[in-house]
Amino acid sequence: xxxxxxxxxxxxxxxxxxxxxxxxxxxxxxxxxxxxxxxxxxxxxxxxxxxxxxxxxxxxxxxxxxxxxxxxxxxxxxxxxxxxxxxxxxxxxxxxxxxxxxxxxxxxxxxxxxxxxxxxxxxxxxxxxxxxxxxxxxxxxxxxxxxxxxxxxxxxxxxxxxxxxxxxxxxxxxxxxxxxxxxxxxxxxxxxxxxxxxxxxxxxxxxxxxxxxxxxxxxxxxxxxxxxxxxxxxxxxxxxxxxxxxxxxxxxxxxxxxxxxxxxxxxxxxxxxxxxxxxxxxxxxxxxxxxxxxxxxxxxxxxxxxxxxxxxxxxx
Amino acid sequence: xxxxxxxxxxxxxxxxxxxxxxxxxxxxxxxxxxxxxxxxxxxxxxxxxxxxxxxxxxxxxxxxxxxxxxxxxxxxxxxxxxxxxxxxxxxxxxxxxxxxxxxxxxxxxxxxxxxxxxxxxxxxxxxxxxxxxxxxxxxxxxxxxxxxxxxxxxxxxxxxxxxxxxxxxxxxxxxxxxxxxxxxxxxxxxxxxxxxxxxxxxxxxxxxxxxxxxxxxxxxxxxxxxxxxxxxxxxxxxxxxxxxxxxxxxxxxxxxxxxxxxxxxxxxxxxxxxxxxxxxxxxxxxxxxx
Numbered sequence: 331x332x333x334x335x336x337x338x339x340x341x342x343x344x345x346x347x348x349x350x351x352x353x354x355x356x357x358x359x360x361x362x363x364x365x366x367x368x369x370x371x372x373x374x375x376x377x378x379x380x381x382x383x384x385x386x387x388x389x390x391x392x393x394x395x396x397x398x399x400x401x402x403x404x405x406x407x408x409x410x411x412x413x414x415x416x417x418x419x420x421x422x423x424x425x426x427x428x429x430x431x432x433x434x435x436x437x438x439x440x441x442x443x444x445x446x447x448x449x450x451x452x453x454x455x456x457x458x459x460x461x462x463x464x465x466x467x468x469x470x471x472x473x474x475x476x477x478x479x480x481x482x483x484x485x486x487x488x489x490x491x492x493x494x495x496x497x498x499x500x501x502x503x504x505x506x507x508x509x510x511x512x513x514x515x516x517x518x519x520x521x522x523x524x525x526x527x528x529x530x531x532x533x534x535x536x537x538x539x540x541x542x543x544x545x546x547x548x549x550x551x552x553x554x555x556x557x558x559x560x561x562x563x564x565x566x567x568x569x570x571x572x573x574x575x576x577x578x579x580x581x582x583x584x585x586x587x588x589x590x591x592x593x594x595x596x597x598x599x600x601x602x603x604x605x606x607x608x609x610x611x612x613x614x615x616x617x618x619x620x621x622x623x624x625x626x627x628x629x630x631x632x633x634x635x636x637x638x639x640x641x642x643x644x645x646x
Numbered sequence: 647x648x649x650x651x652x653x654x655x656x657x658x659x660x661x662x663x664x665x666x667x668x669x670x671x672x673x674x675x676x677x678x679x680x681x682x683x684x685x686x687x688x689x690x691x692x693x694x695x696x697x698x699x700x701x702x703x704x705x706x707x708x709x710x711x712x713x714x715x716x717x718x719x720x721x722x723x724x725x726x727x728x729x730x731x732x733x734x735x736x737x738x739x740x741x742x743x744x745x746x747x748x749x750x751x752x753x754x755x756x757x758x759x760x761x762x763x764x765x766x767x768x769x770x771x772x773x774x775x776x777x778x779x780x781x782x783x784x785x786x787x788x789x790x791x792x793x794x795x796x797x798x799x800x801x802x803x804x805x806x807x808x809x810x811x812x813x814x815x816x817x818x819x820x821x822x823x824x825x826x827x828x829x830x831x832x833x834x835x836x837x838x839x840x841x842x843x844x845x846x847x848x849x850x851x852x853x854x855x856x857x858x859x860x861x862x863x864x865x866x867x868x869x870x871x872x873x874x875x876x877x878x879x880x881x882x883x884x885x886x887x888x889x890x891x892x893x894x895x896x897x898x899x900x901x902x903x904x905x906x907x908x909x910x911x912x913x914x915x916x917x918x919x920x921x922x923x924x925x926x927x928x929x930x931x932x933x934x935x936x
């Protein structure tokens with residue numbers, strides 16, 4: 331049996347020319363964005379860039395003034411589509427009088443997860459979700475009014491995970507969580523992505539985004555100013571070349587005007603100006619012909635902070 | 647089904663609130679205090695004769711049909727208890743209305759608050775379901791409160807006088823309907839601005855104006871003939887007749903026949919008012935950004 335995939339099947343989110351104004355303020359200005367299905371996607375940008383507004387438009391919580399949004403081959407207004415989405419909002423407010431279990435049962439009912447499940451199965455689903463996010467069992471029967479920010483975030487994430495959603499939209503999921511908790515949440519998000527869920531992450535923590543996401547977009551002043559595969563965006567203009575330190579190598583480097591540094595391992599480290607793999611191959615072939623022994627070649631990788639700074643036009 | 651889930655969540659959340667438990671506790675305390683304080687004693691082994699408010703009721707033991715009250719005494723019991731049930735139903739209607747307005751003012755505000763409404767709207771829940779489900783949930787809470795208050799007092803009277811009637815519960819139901827009229831306006835106010843104070847203020851305003859509006863012909867006459875009277879008439883016209891509904895509730899509580907001439911217009915106006923408020927609230931929520 332063959333399975334046909336259309337272009338629509340390949341994308342989880344397609345936003346086309348999305349604009350949103352709040353009075354005189356243009357929160358989003360013609361945003362175009364595609365997120366492929368199964369991607370781990372990060373949206374980053376400075377405060378006030380319009381990231382949360384964009385997420386709300388994606389989920390139909392806010393409506394765009396212009397443009398369209400396609401979500402899992404449907405529209406955000408379609409309840410059948412929303413059934414397949416898990417969402418953790420920024421600054422989640424939980425019902426103070428309820429326990430995490432009662433809250434998750436309520437979410438499960440509203441997601442239609444009670445259909446075909448016994449009470450025991452539903453309880454198992456809820457407990458499993460609370461376990462996964464690392465919320466201590468002693469907190470499960472407690473009212474959520476006294477929860478710390480981190481506990482609220484974990485509970486919110488547990489609610490988002492219910493029903494194994496096809497799309498997880500997480501707005502600052504590790505906000506207020508200690509480093510150990512962040513590692514747990516990161517592991518959960520990565521596991522969901524491996525399961526096949528598309529992850530859409532909005533975080534101001536660039537290190538978290540860098541660890542979790544394969545694709546990113548940088549938003550500034552309501553526009554997408556940079557987007558693509560993280561590995562491509564982080565790739566620098568230079569290659570680093572390590573060669574065995576001998577007279578031949580030094581002569582070849584000097585002849586090309588390359589500066590070098592020496593290390594303890596008996597290697598010379600040079601920086602190549604090759605801008606693409608073809609250039610690189612030519613240079614390496616010439617060096618090999620001259621008798622230089624090549625130890626390793628690496629492409630310079632920029633930090634996400636550098637990518638971000640360049641995209642939004644600020645000095646790193 | 648989603649509507650019922652949302653309504654059930656509203657009830658669950660309200661039930662988890664301490665002050666509501668305190669209020670139900672106070673009602674129970676008042677019921678117990680009344681049970682001990684009311685001069686309603688069944689004497690001589692609860693069979694032969696009873697005393698209601700100090701007045702002895704006659705009857706023979708062999709005629710006993712209702713536990714604790716001799717058969718011949720039943721009509722007298724009903725007659726003696728009429729003012730009790732009327733006062734009781736009236737108190738539950740009006741006090742319940744005021745308390746309900748204050749106690750439920752923040753329920754929809756919390757559901758629609760930032761950080762909460764986003765999560766609810768990301769679920770497979772339609773906006774109108776969120777609103778109408780909240781309305782139904784508050785209706786269930788009001789029903790539970792009214793049944794607890796009136797039913798409890800009926801139980802006290804049964805214990806003291808050996809006479810039980812479900813009629814006051816019908817009166818309480820009218821109280822719930824009256825409250826839902828007011829709550830529909832509160833819900834509309836919440837969709838305009840998320841403020842518990844505004845919602846409760848709107849509830850009190852609608853309650854007071856509706857009481858006044860019961861005498862709409864007289865109110866109109868306070869204004870000079872011409873545009874002033876017309877404007878007053880237009881402003882009063884949509885308000886439901888809450889005092890009339892309260893009076894209907896008291897009639898129901900004592901088992902009196904209802905006057906259709908009173909009930910039908912008041913009921914129709916109430917239904918129209920609730921429907922208009924809910925439609926306006928739904929339209930407001932549907933066009934709103936969060």
